[in-house]
Amino acid sequence: MKISITMSLNFWKYILIILSLYGLIFLLINITLWKSWKNHLVSALYKDQNGIQSSNLSETHQAFHHKRTPYCPHLAQPLSPEEELEERNLLDLIAWPKPPSGSESLYLSQTSDPVHSRFTIVNDKNWSVGDQLEVQVQLRDFKGRPKRYGGDLLLARLHSPQYRAGVAGQVLDLKNGIYYARFSLLWEGSAQVDVVMVHSSEAVAVLQRLREKRFDRVYFSSIFGQGNHFEKTICNMCLPPDQEPLCNFTDHRTGEPWYCYKPKMLSCDARNNHAMGGYTKDIITKEEALLFQSGKNIKVAIRASSTDNINVLALTKEAASRRREPVKLATSGYYYQDLWRPLGGISMRHFDKAFAITLCLNNKSVYMYGDSTMRQWFEYLHSVLPDLRQVTLNPKPVGPFMAVDSKHNILLKYRFHGPPIRITPVMTSELRYIANELDGLTGGPDTVVALSVWAHFSTFPVEVYINRLRQIRKAVVRLLDRAPGTVVVIRTPNPQALERDVSLYNSDWFSLQQDTVLRAMFEGLNVRFVDAWQMVVAHHKPHNVHPPRAIVKNMVDMMLSYICPDLTGNQSRQ
Template sequence: ISVVDAQPKYHVGQLLLIKVVAKDSKGRAKSHGGDFFRTKLLSTAPVMASTTGRVTDLNNGTYIARFKLSWPGNLSVSVQLTHSSEAVEVLKRIRDKVPKRRIMICGFMDEDTNNSEWTTCTNNVVKHVNLRDVCEFSKPTINVSFYCQRPKHPIHCASITACPRMKIITNTLFTPTSRNPESSMELSSKKHNIHLKFSFHHFPRNVNNAKKAAEVKQLTYVSEGIDDIVGGPNVVIIVGLWAHYMAEPMETFRSRVWGIRHAIERLHSRYPDTMVIWRTSNTNHHDKLFHFLENSDWYARQILLEVKKILKDLNVVILDVWEMSQSMWHNATLHPPKDVIKEHVNMLLSYICP
């Protein structure tokens, strides 16, 4: 790591360029790109501040990180290799070649015969599977696919009840009016004339640590929720869809986002002054091997880029929190600390109440 055209003193507003040369396990300079980095510029005095760098891959083993100097002080640079190019290739193969990495275990219950059975379910069905052997719960009109293995007992597909587990290959201003943490929550403030409604998205979702099974009939897809909303100038819709899709093929996530895009277009045709905000993915911790394989930063970053690509010409606010989470003063974590979430909310409110 070295400074490009180093100067004895820099001024606020200048660019600081950092050159990074990647090496292999034997210490030899690499001749190709594809490595995935986290970069950060930080200081503790006279102000405690941090920001991220924009990394350019020169595709020859060399990278340039660009930092805008926005405050005075003695600054430090942090460069972290999150995934080597070799690891990124493995992640790509897993994502693209293993369509059934996430398996949901769901229950079917025939109330007439009292027969019950648990079967495996997934958002993706492999090509060689006979569709007569599965129960299909797909909704093509909103770009959704979901399949379960058909029960062996004479139980109808419509008898699906709950999915309790997954296998992997309040603010004081508000008073709760109703709450079901596995599906939805509503909060109201008469003083501030605000009503909040939170709804959890449909599968895929991680429920292996849930206190109770996810009741299938209580879940709705984001597109369906948007279609049911009565919009207007005092209505704000916030979508945060990414974390539970990191263990899914990109095509699954892409199709859901297109379905949501179409729902937003339908909403704006009815209520053109409704604000829609999409909250992006953030950085994640990589403490264990499965974190790299299922919830890696590279997966999260690809999801963010896909969202921007699909929604780029739509009247939607992209609340990009990636750099904020990358530059925070905490260790990376899937669920950011409260002080970071506070800044997310502040940025959110800057769009709602400019």
């Protein structure tokens, strides 16, 4: 009897344990679903409230959900819930349409061919200033067959050699091989449409894989020295920890990671310099290399099916009274007579005389931080201001540089951003992070900060770029809080000349994605943008990572217009 009762109790005991386990599993599943639903709800509310929208030339579509994959899992610093949400929203914002499954095994003949592709001006009519021009682009493969999916990277421009005018187009991907390029008609007279295929959708898929998986595409080095003994080791933001002992050079204030392999005979404290190591070769297959051929499927013009020219008439009062308000395009400005004319309320001043620049910068300190595209601004101002004397005579282009006009109390400083930077050897004492430099500024109405951070982050996962901008943004907020009158100007990325190898490390696709992230992260702050992307796309000069002097002048004039606005509201030359 006792045995029977004991067996019965054990039976019900096991039943209760099993039921408890099922209940626990059910509870965990519901908690997970609740968190997932809650995150999606918060994400939707965040986007709705903040209105983060892409202002680049390609309208992207959320093609898949992103899961955070730290570029170096064993070193990744935890993010706050707000930072995780922001990162997820940013990754959704730059999500790019993927080719269909199996396209990685396509032959070259089945991929996008700009030569067989065509564009057509839609609804040809009598165009007037203020209208919008729409162009349809049909992508075809190398056998002339229409493409059935999107994801190609196109750039579009409307220009007039006669008036030295130009405006960038906004490209919409319908994800079926058809694209629309839309232009604001901003000047009277002739205009010509240019459409260029930068990369096929298949090539973009390769670039996306490289960005996410091959952040070792570029490597760096440092020399460690003591007495007569020197050793050179490899450095990067992330290094495999199981190969050799590491020296940790992570910045204590910003948390920006940087590591070098420890030298055999020296301590980590013996590090003397930082330099570009090189580019990793053979990072794509022979089949993938066919997608990156100069003159064939990298930055090749697409021809018009009929005409590529239109004539824009002056807007009459009668036509204006009948016109409905057009859809507003993300156009920041346009060129006319080679002069940039911004849209959106800012009045542009063109500083053609040195005395006008001097008058604007009188009693001001201008701090320029970033890459070599920001150094161009320093070099331009140094070349045109007669009373400016360069104090630091650093022969290396990396700087830092300082120039002073003691007569007018003008100070110009330029400093490169912290690693990763692909440069000639520079002393480690000169490696400074922008966020730390900004924290050292007093700020105020006579202080100008100009920033350009993008080109050296193209070989890393986009999370690295987001984190760097986040640290800079925090420092900008702190600066504006303690000195609200400080003028902060941010230069956006720009397209450049591309060949096969350049594409794998510095493609316009990387830069376009950075452009979107940069604008979204600083949206709503009291900062000003110089739209280098559209200023380069709209200009008649060939694309270059370092734009020609004519474009640089317009960029600097844009910055000076923010510093010394024209209160009359007119475009002016001085």
